Amino acid sequence: MRGEQINLQNVIARSASQVPSPQERTGGIDRVTKLIDVSRCIGCKACQVACAEWNDLRDEVGNNVGEYDNPLDLSPNTWQVMRFDEYENEQGNLEWLIRKDNCMHCAEPGCLEACPAPGAIVQYANGIVDFNSEHCIGCGYCVTGCPFDVPRISEVDGKSYKCTLCSDRVFHGLEPACVKSCPTGSIMFGTRDDMLDLAETRTDFLRSRGYDNAGVYNPEGVDGTHVIYVLQHADKPQIYSDLPEDPTISPMVSAWKGVTKPLASAAIGLAALTGFLHYVTAGPKEYSEEDEQAVRDDEARQRERESGEAQDNREERP
Amino acid sequence: MTLRVTRRQFFKLGAAGMATSSLAMMGFSPEPAVASIRHFKLTGAKITRSNCTYCSVGCGVLLYSRGDAAINNVDDIYHVEGDPDHPVSRGSLCPKGAGLLDYIRSESRLRYPQVREAGSDEWRRITWDEAFERIARHMKDDRDANFVDQNEAGDTVNRWTTTGMLAASASTNETAYCTHKIARSLGMVVFDNQARV
Numbered sequence: 001m002r003g004e005q006i007n008l009q010n011v012i013a014r015s016a017s018q019v020p021s022p023q024e025r026t027g028g029i030d031r032v033t034k035l036i037d038v039s040r041c042i043g044c045k046a047c048q049v050a051c052a053e054w055n056d057l058r059d060e061v062g063n064n065v066g067e068y069d070n071p072l073d074l075s076p077n078t079w080q081v082m083r084f085d086e087y088e089n090e091q092g093n094l095e096w097l098i099r100k101d102n103c104m105h106c107a108e109p110g111c112l113e114a115c116p117a118p119g120a121i122v123q124y125a126n127g128i129v130d131f132n133s134e135h136c137i138g139c140g141y142c143v144t145g146c147p148f149d150v151p152r153i154s155e156v157d158g159k160s161y162k163c164t165l166c167s168d169r170v171f172h173g174l175e176p177a178c179v180k181s182c183p184t185g186s187i188m189f190g191t192r193d194d195m196l197d198l199a200e201t202r203t204d205f206l207r208s209r210g211y212d213n214a215g216v217y218n219p220e221g222v223d224g225t226h227v228i229y230v231l232q233h234a235d236k237p238q239i240y241s242d243l244p245e246d247p248t249i250s251p252m253v254s255a256w257k258g259v260t261k262p263l264a265s266a267a268i269g270l271a272a273l274t275g276f277l278h279y280v281t282a283g284p285k286e287y288s289e290e291d292e293q294a295v296r297d298d299e300a301r302q303r304e305r306e307s308g309e310a311q312d313n314r315e316e317r318p
Numbered sequence: 319m320t321l322r323v324t325r326r327q328f329f330k331l332g333a334a335g336m337a338t339s340s341l342a343m344m345g346f347s348p349e350p351a352v353a354s355i356r357h358f359k360l361t362g363a364k365i366t367r368s369n370c371t372y373c374s375v376g377c378g379v380l381l382y383s384r385g386d387a388a389i390n391n392v393d394d395i396y397h398v399e400g401d402p403d404h405p406v407s408r409g410s411l412c413p414k415g416a417g418l419l420d421y422i423r424s425e426s427r428l429r430y431p432q433v434r435e436a437g438s439d440e441w442r443r444i445t446w447d448e449a450f451e452r453i454a455r456h457m458k459d460d461r462d463a464n465f466v467d468q469n470e471a472g473d474t475v476n477r478w479t480t481t482g483m484l485a486a487s488a489s490t491n492e493t494a495y496c497t498h499k500i501a502r503s504l505g506m507v508v509f510d511n512q513a514r515v
Contacts, residue, residue, distance in 0.1 A: 053399075164356070168356040180399060
């Protein structure tokens with residue numbers, strides 16, 4: 001059953017938090033996956049419109065710059081864009097490669113790893129990585145942490161936004177809006193096993209049609225993604241508008257979260273402990289009579305100056 | 319105004335700040351609720367079957383509206399998606415169909431009959447009755463004047479070539495059949511369909 005895919009307590013990972021979520025009820029929950037078959041896509045952008053409609057997003061109308069990409073890039077109000085690429089293959093023929101670019105819902109999400117706001121990014125037991133904008137502090141670490149350059153910070157509310165894989169629809173047993181709209185069946189949705197199986201079937205078909213390097217894009221570097229592609233040329237994903245060949249979470253993120261943070265925490269704790277121990281053993285700082293007298297003199301001078309100023313103010317008034 | 323803090327107060331403030339931040343870092347801060355899924359916006363919606371208005375494929379759409387049609391309420395459509403039971407589209411839609419909501423809500427949408435008189439550059443609102451009568455009058459006058467019952471060779475042709483009709487594309491077979499019968503029974507030969515527009 002997909003309807004029970006997202007129990008609100010079935011969070012398996014949560015940003016900047018060590019408190020584990022309840023996991024006893026995760027039985028029977030299958031991971032979900034969206035399969036994007038690039039070889040069947042005609043670039044009609046029905047998915048883009050359906051996404052905007054369902055999520056109540058209306059981006060600003062831009063200008064035509066002579067490309068089919070419209071809008072040109074993801075934005076807080078555009079959670080997916082079709083990226084069009086003209087590729088000349090070995091035979092010298094043109095191939096129009098159209099890739100639906102949106103959040104990949106990584107099994108090991110770089111955004112979640114990097115996020116310092118507790119609970120702002122969560123991962124559900126079915127694999128969906130969701131932004132909880134209420135807790136977002138808009139620091140932009142998720143943008144740096146994402147190997148696919150997906151999240152975008154809004155200038156309106158300073159929060160980060162991206163595709164939710166329609167978690168609200170999936171929660172009610174429906175497929176994401178983009179999947180439903182697709183008129184060519186290029187976007188499919190189901191349990192992870194079913195989708196990987198379907199992806200293999202499609203890959204075999206493409207191979208039988210002469211695409212020897214056809215394959216599934218489900219990168220190991222982020223432990224697989226819950227949005228997978230079937231590519232005609234899986235050996236060179238970069239020709240699909242710079243799809244990363246081997247995406248990994250930036251070493252900066254692991255350095256920050258893995259080494260620096262606990263080290264710095266320990267340093268702060270040690271400093272506090274030293275201070276406390278010093279206070280216990282050596283007692284409070286004692287001031288010499290000279291210092292105390294100097295402070296008293298200072299204060300007396302200060303008082304004098306203030307009363308003098310008050311006097312002046314009174315005299316100036318008529 | 320300058321904030322006057324003595325050395326001792328400064329140390330106290332610093333210590334308090336560090337203590338609280340350390341507590342938060344060690345996990346003593348209140349955990350925020352994790353429920354982040356957006357409210358399912360179709361809950362309680364009235365679903366009405368319809369057809370996409372654009373092309374001749376005539377994909378099935380489901381119109382989701384709110385309101386219970388009570389006398390004091392104006393219902394409105396707030397979501398459109400494909401009808402999975404429709405034999406042609408089976409729930410899918412093209413970008414135009416997927417964006418029907420903005421078409422429905424468009425401010426420039428035609429909501430009532432209008433006429434632009436010959437020589438005028440302004441559209442004037444008329445009632446449906448006026449519109450029907452006007453159209454019928456024009457058709458009758460034109461047909462009476464230009465109907466051809468026999469061609470030059472004397473063969474009976476019964477054709478009316480001076481008025482044309484543009485029919486809707488997203489019609490059922492039955493509607494299309496009736497539309498066709500009406501047009502052809504008048505002898506009308508200029509007859510096309512919005513799907514080619």
